[in-house]
Amino acid sequence: MSKKHKTYTAEFKAEAIKAIEENQGNVSESARQLGISMQTLSNWNNKAKAGTLAGTKQYSPDLNALLEENKKLKQQLKIAEMEREFFKKGSSVLCQRKSVRYAYMKQKRYSFPITLMARLLHVSVSCFYDWLKRGVSKRTIQRNQQTILVKIAHEETRQSYGYIRLTKYLQAQGIKMSMYAVRQIKALNHLYCKRHKRFKRTTNSDHNRAIYENLLEQQFSMTRPNQAWSSDITYIWTVEGWLYLAAVKDLYTKQVVGYSLNERMTAQLVCNALNMAIHNQKPTKELIVHSDRGSQYCSHEYRNILEQYGFQGSMSKRGDCYDNAPIESFWGILKNELVHHYNYQTREEAKADIIKYIELFYNHRRIQKGLGFKTPNQMAEDFYKLAA
Structure with a gap:
């Protein structure tokens, strides 16, 4: 006996097609809801789209468009x-x-x-x-190489050079690169210079000792080495306690020609720095040695050294840091590029770092715009070569 096929009215088929519309075209879900096979409903749906399903002529174009x-x-x-x-x-x-x-x-x-x-x-x-x-263009390869060189130079110069000095530094090493390229690479790679921090002075001018007249009057341009020196004291904090640094700077070459470090800020500190400068430079009697009015520079020990070598003492006006600007400038550079970026545990640790900075970097490698983008040591060497 053959299986009897179930028949559906035209109205039911039309409702089935509407169910597909309500289910956003989901035939399987609509068939499940209606209790009919998915194949049957799919056939009706195809006929409805073709416009051949009874009772759904108005539906077909609307459903297709929807x-x-x-x-x-x-x-x-x-x-x-x-x-x-x-x-x-x-x-x-x-x-x-x-x-x-x-x-x-x-x-x-x-x-x-x-x-x-x-x-x-x-x-x-x-x-x-x-x-x-x-593939990668020659220009891209070149720019990648330049970026590496600029990053290396930025670290070698202790992150202290702007794009002009950094360009001169690279060119001095035989690397051809424009200032525009260096500036762009620094900007794109966020290679910023270290910032200056403020620091207090250590001078004690409240004393009754004899002082020298100001011979420089803020005229710091010299024509030869050992014509005038500038000297001062600063301090460095360590976990172990304060470390004091006295330094002597030549106003022509900008070299730090003498320095001394000690845990006490005594007259001996400045005398040691001056004696080191004398030993290194062997200056003539016309030398002017300028300082502030600190008690250490007004001490008998310090004055005796000046008199012994026939040097001319010179001192700033009271409270005027601009009168000793060259050495003040060096303190700012030293602290900005070195001291403020380290937390020294001991005085010996700080002392070793400062000596290395002065001898190996500041005098020997750090170019200065005011020196025609030369280092202090180069400035001295060039002078004596011409004088020979």
Whole structure:
């Protein structure tokens, strides 16, 4: 006996097609709700789309249009979401040159469609693929090499040079690079200079001892080495306690020609620094030795050294730091480039670092704009070569 087929009215079929519409085109879910097979409902749906299902002639075009519109809206939403996500990560690239935009597209090609990225970054797809075939350009390779050299130079100069001095430093080593390139590389790689910090003075001028007249009057330009020296005392904090530094600076070469470090700020401290400078430079009697009015510089021990060698003593006016600006400038450089970036545990640790900074970096390697982008040692060497 053959199985009897169930028949459905035209009205039921029309309601079934409406159920598909209500379920946003989901035939399987609609069939389950109606209690009929998915194959049967799928056949009705195909006939309805073709306009051949009884009772659904008005439905067919409406459903087709609705489904097509729904599909388009979903695609547009997906594209909008991808655009928003892309601009979250790549908006800064939009202002860069095309090679940078191509490189970014290459990096993100597995996350976003190439056509979408090309449209958003205002480049053509064909040009991107041409760039991809060519590989990394010579210009990019050169810029990468320059970036490495600038980063190394930035560290070698203790992060203290602006782009002008850093360019001169590189050029002195035989590296050809423009100031514009160095400035751009520093900016793109956030290679900033260390900042100055304020520090208090150590001078004690409240005494009744004899003082010298100010012979310099803030005229610090000299014509030869050992014509005038500037001297002063500063301090360095360590966990172990204070460490005091006295230094003597030549006003022509800008060399630190003498220095002394001790845990006590005594007359012997400044005398040791002066004696070191005399031993190193062997100056003539015309030398002017300038300092502030601190009690150490007014001591009998210090004055005796000046008289012994026939030097001329000179002192700043009371409370005027500009009268001793050359050595004050050195203190600022020393503390900005070295001291303020370390937490010294012991005096010996700080002492070793300061001596190394003066001897190996400041005098020997640190170029200065005021010296025509030479180092203090170079300035001295050039003078004596010409004088020979």
